[in-house]
Amino acid sequence: MTIPDLQETRVTTLAWAYGRFNDLLARLCVLVAGAGVAFAVFALAASAAERVLIGISFAVLNDLPPQLVPWIVFPMMGVLLRHGQHVTVDFLPAFLTGRRAHMLELLIGLLVAVASLVFLAGGMDALAFFRMLNQRSETGLNFPLWWIYAAFPTGFALLFWFAVEKSLCAALALAGAETPLRIIRGRAT
Amino acid sequence: QQKVQLSYHWGPTHPAAGFANQFAERVTERSDGALDVQVFPSGQLFGIRDVLGGVASGAVQVGMAVGIVSFPPINSDYNVTAMPGMFDSFEQMRGFFDETEAGQALMQDMQSKTGIRIVGRNPVGPIAVFSAKDDLSSVDSLAGISARVLTDADRVRWGALDAGSTVSLPTGEVYTALQNGIADTVSTVPGALSAYSWWDCVKSAQLPYFQFADAYIIVNAAWFEGLSPELQQVVTEVGAEITAESTAAIMDASAQMLDRLEAEQGGTVFELTGDELAKMNRIEREQIYPGLTEMVSKDTLDAAQAYTQGD
Amino acid sequence: MIWAALTVSTVLLLLSLPIFLVFGVGSSMIAILDLGLPWATLLQTSFGGITKQILLAIPLFIFAGYVMVRGGIATRLVNLCMALVGHWPGGLGVAMVLSMGFFAAFCGSILAAITAVGTILMPRMIEGGYPKPFVVVLAAMAALLEALIPPSNAAIIYSSLTQVPVARTFAAGIVPGLVLMLMLTVFVALRCRNMPRAAKATGGERRTALVAAGSALLTPVIVLGGIYGGFLTAAESAAVAGVWAIIVGFTIYRELTFKGLGEALMSTTIATSAIFIIIAMAKFLSVVLTFTQAPQQLIAGLTDLGATRLTFLLMVAVACLLLGTFIEVVPIFYLVIPMTLAALPIFEVDPVHYYVVLGAFIGMGLLTPPVCVGLYTGAAAIGLSPEKAFRELPGFLLLGLLYGLLMILVPSLATWLPSHV
Numbered sequence A: 001m002t003i004p005d006l007q008e009t010r011v012t013t014l015a016w017a018y019g020r021f022n023d024l025l026a027r028l029c030v031l032v033a034g035a036g037v038a039f040a041v042f043a044l045a046a047s048a049a050e051r052v053l054i055g056i057s058f059a060v061l062n063d064l065p066p067q068l069v070p071w072i073v074f075p076m077m078g079v080l081l082r083h084g085q086h087v088t089v090d091f092l093p094a095f096l097t098g099r100r101a102h103m104l105e106l107l108i109g110l111l112v113a114v115a116s117l118v119f120l121a122g123g124m125d126a127l128a129f130f131r132m133l134n135q136r137s138e139t140g141l142n143f144p145l146w147w148i149y150a151a152f153p154t155g156f157a158l159l160f161w162f163a164v165e166k167s168l169c170a171a172l173a174l175a176g177a178e179t180p181l182r183i184i185r186g187r188a189t
Numbered sequence B: 001q002q003k004v005q006l007s008y009h010w011g012p013t014h015p016a017a018g019f020a021n022q023f024a025e026r027v028t029e030r031s032d033g034a035l036d037v038q039v040f041p042s043g044q045l046f047g048i049r050d051v052l053g054g055v056a057s058g059a060v061q062v063g064m065a066v067g068i069v070s071f072p073p074i075n076s077d078y079n080v081t082a083m084p085g086m087f088d089s090f091e092q093m094r095g096f097f098d099e100t101e102a103g104q105a106l107m108q109d110m111q112s113k114t115g116i117r118i119v120g121r122n123p124v125g126p127i128a129v130f131s132a133k134d135d136l137s138s139v140d141s142l143a144g145i146s147a148r149v150l151t152d153a154d155r156v157r158w159g160a161l162d163a164g165s166t167v168s169l170p171t172g173e174v175y176t177a178l179q180n181g182i183a184d185t186v187s188t189v190p191g192a193l194s195a196y197s198w199w200d201c202v203k204s205a206q207l208p209y210f211q212f213a214d215a216y217i218i219v220n221a222a223w224f225e226g227l228s229p230e231l232q233q234v235v236t237e238v239g240a241e242i243t244a245e246s247t248a249a250i251m252d253a254s255a256q257m258l259d260r261l262e263a264e265q266g267g268t269v270f271e272l273t274g275d276e277l278a279k280m281n282r283i284e285r286e287q288i289y290p291g292l293t294e295m296v297s298k299d300t301l302d303a304a305q306a307y308t309q310g311d
Numbered sequence C: 001m002i003w004a005a006l007t008v009s010t011v012l013l014l015l016s017l018p019i020f021l022v023f024g025v026g027s028s029m030i031a032i033l034d035l036g037l038p039w040a041t042l043l044q045t046s047f048g049g050i051t052k053q054i055l056l057a058i059p060l061f062i063f064a065g066y067v068m069v070r071g072g073i074a075t076r077l078v079n080l081c082m083a084l085v086g087h088w089p090g091g092l093g094v095a096m097v098l099s100m101g102f103f104a105a106f107c108g109s110i111l112a113a114i115t116a117v118g119t120i121l122m123p124r125m126i127e128g129g130y131p132k133p134f135v136v137v138l139a140a141m142a143a144l145l146e147a148l149i150p151p152s153n154a155a156i157i158y159s160s161l162t163q164v165p166v167a168r169t170f171a172a173g174i175v176p177g178l179v180l181m182l183m184l185t186v187f188v189a190l191r192c193r194n195m196p197r198a199a200k201a202t203g204g205e206r207r208t209a210l211v212a213a214g215s216a217l218l219t220p221v222i223v224l225g226g227i228y229g230g231f232l233t234a235a236e237s238a239a240v241a242g243v244w245a246i247i248v249g250f251t252i253y254r255e256l257t258f259k260g261l262g263e264a265l266m267s268t269t270i271a272t273s274a275i276f277i278i279i280a281m282a283k284f285l286s287v288v289l290t291f292t293q294a295p296q297q298l299i300a301g302l303t304d305l306g307a308t309r310l311t312f313l314l315m316v317a318v319a320c321l322l323l324g325t326f327i328e329v330v331p332i333f334y335l336v337i338p339m340t341l342a343a344l345p346i347f348e349v350d351p352v353h354y355y356v357v358l359g360a361f362i363g364m365g366l367l368t369p370p371v372c373v374g375l376y377t378g379a380a381a382i383g384l385s386p387e388k389a390f391r392e393l394p395g396f397l398l399l400g401l402l403y404g405l406l407m408i409l410v411p412s413l414a415t416w417l418p419s420h421v
C-alpha cells in the first residue's frame, strides 16, 4: 500500500531478474565449454579408431578439437570467478572476516572488472587486426581464423559482467541489504 | 640508430637459418648500424604459422615466411605452387610470379591484404618423398604407407596415391611418429632430415622433386616506407643478394643431404624414370590436379599452365 | 616499467586476484606500454600456446580420471592394493602409496588422484587409527607419483614447452616414480609399524580382487601400449582412455550413471579452464621474456658467476621451492622453463633429466604452505582444516628433498629409460 513497499518489491524483482539472468548466462558458458570438451573426447577417440581401421584421417576430427580450446577456456573465466574456482593465492582472505572480507571482495570485483575492460579493449583491437589479415583455418572446415580469436574479447566481456555482479554482491553485503543479496546469491550458487 | 627485429622458425642447423642470419648481419653492416637487426631464431617469437601475422601487425619488422604455409590462408590461389610437377625449378616458379600478370596480381593481393612487402626469397628446398620403409622404387610402393600431412593439399596427393592412412602432425611430433610408426612417410625438403633428426628413422627417398618450397623475406610495409630511401635501398639490395645466394646453394645442399642419407645412414634414393615417371605424371594430371582445383581459381591455374608450357 | 609491473603484479597477487590476471596484467603492462607491441602479438602467442594438439591430452586425461572415479575403477584398484599389501607394517599407508602408483598409470591429474584414491582410502586409514594429518599429507605426497608415472599432465606441459617428444618425457618419469614409491613405502612402513594391520588376504581373495580389477588394469595397457606401440598420439590415447572408462563404467562395473558422466564432464570443464586460462596468460609473459631477452641475461649472469651443471640445477631447485610455496604448479612450469631452457645445452643438462628435477621440486609446492593445493584437496576430502595437517609436513618434506637431491645427483635414473624407447 505504501510507496516504500512498492519500491522494495520492485528492487526485489529486479534483483531476482538479475540473478536469474546471470544464472542462465553462466549455465550457457558451461554448456558451450562442456560441449567443447565432449566433442574433443569424441573426435579424438573417433579419429584414432578411424585411422587404425580405415585410414582417411578426417581433418575435422584431427585438427579441429585443439582449435576449439579458446572457446572452452575464455568463456569460463566469468563462471570460475563466480564460483571462486580460479587459482588464487588465498593469503589475505585467510585473515579477514566480516566487513573486511566483504571489502576485499568488493575490491577484487572492481579490480577484475577494470582489468577485464582493458583486456576486452585489447582483444577488440587484436580482433580488428585478425579480421583485416583475413587468414582462414587450415582444418578441413576452412573457416576464418578470427572466429577463434573472438573467444578472447567475448570471454573478457563475460568476465567483466560477472565481476560487476561480484562487486554488487559485496557492496550490498556492506550496505546490509539482506533481501536482494540473498536473491542474487541464492541463485548464484 | 634503430632496433629491428627479425623472426624465423627454423632451428640453427637448417640451411635457410644461415641465410636469414646473413640478411640480418649485412643489413646491420651496410646501414652503418643505422638499422641494428636482432635475430630471434627457432620460433622463439613466432612459429611457422604466426610469423606473417607478427610482421603484419608490426610486432617485428622482418620475418621469414614459408609461402605454402603462410600464403594460402590469405589467398588460396597460392596453392598453385603445391600442384605437383607444375613447376620444375625455383626459377620457373618465381618466373610465374614475377613475369605474368596473374602471378603479379596474386603476390600484390597478398602483400596489400596483409600490409607486408616481400624484399627477397630464401628457399626452404625442393620437396621429395621420404620414408621409414626400405622401398620407394615405384609409384605402387607408396600405396598403403601411412603419410604425414601438413596442408590440405597434402591430403589430396596422398589420397590419389592410395596411401593407407594419413595423419596430421605438427613438425615437433613427426620424429616420434616416425619412430613408433604412427606415420612412416613424409613429403618434405631434404634439409628437414638433419634439421629435425628425422633421418634417424628415414631409410629411403623418392625423386623427382615434385614441388619447390619458397620462403619469403617479408618486411612490415609501413615500417619500410618510413625508412629513408638509402636505408630502403640497403634492405632491398641485401634481399636480392640473399635471394641469389640462397637459391644457388639450396639445390646443392639438398643433393648433399641425399648423399649423406645413402652414405651415413645406409638409405636408398630412388628416382622414378621412364614408365614409372609417366605413371606418376598421369596420376598427378588426372587425379591430383582435379582434386586441387577447388583450391586454385581457374584463371590462375590456366595462367600457370600457359606460362610453364610456353616456357 | 618493469618495476612498476612487478609491483602491480605483487599487489594483485597478495590481494588474491586470480593468478591468470596477475600474469596478464603485469605482462601486458610491459608488452604494450614499454615494448610497444600490438595486442595481436599477445593473442597470437597465447592462442598458439593453448591450441597445441598435445595439450588437449590434459583435459582428456582429467576426464578419463573423473570417469574412472565415478565408474568404480578407482575402488577396484584400491581393493586390489589392499589385498596385496594391507597386512604389511603400515599396511593401509602402503596400500595408499601403491594405489596412487597404480592410479597414476591411468590418470594425468594429481588433484584427480587425491580425490579418487584419497576419498576411498583416507576414511579407512582414519578408522584404522592413523592420525588425520598424517593421512592427508601422505595422500598429497603420494599423489606426486601421478606426475611421474605416465600419463602425466606435467610431462605433457613440459613437452609442449620444450619440443621433447612426449613419449620420451613420459618414459623419463617411470624409474623416478618407482624410486619415489619405494622411498614412500619404506618411510610409511617404518613410521606406521605399530599401527593395526589388515588381516592377510587369502589367495582366493587376492584372485577375486585381481579379477575385479582386471578391466581397470587394462587401461594403462591401452594408453601406454597405444602410445609406444605406435597406434595413438598422446591426445588420442587420452581420449581412448576416457571412452574405455565409460565403457567399463557402464557395462562391466555398472556403477557409472549418465548423471555421473555429466558431473565428470562438468568437473573436467572447470579444471581444464582453470589450468588453460593460466597457460594462456603465462604466454603473455613468455612474449615479454623473449623480447627483452631476460633469459639470456640470466644465463649470462649464471655463467659469469661460474655456475656448473650441479650448481645450476641446485639454484633452479631452490628457486622452484621458493616459488612453489606461494604459486601453483602449472604457472611455475610456465615461469621457470622459458626462463632456463636455453641454459640446458650450456650446462649439458639432458632435457628429460631436467624434467624430473623440476618435477621433484615444483611438485613439493603442492605441500608447502601457504599455497598448497595438494594438501587442501586432501584435507577437504575428509573435512579436516588444512592448518592441522601442517605438523606432519617436515618429515615428508625432508623425504621429498632427499628424493629431489637423488634425482639431481643421478641423472641416469631419468635418462636411462627414454634412451631405450
Ligand code: NA
Pocket: C103, C104, C105, C106, C107, C108, C109, C145, C146, C147, C148, C149, C150, C151, C152, C153
Ligand atoms: Na600419471
Ligand code: NA
Pocket: C324, C325, C326, C327, C364, C365, C366, C367, C368, C369, C370, C371, C372, C373
Ligand atoms: Na606451495
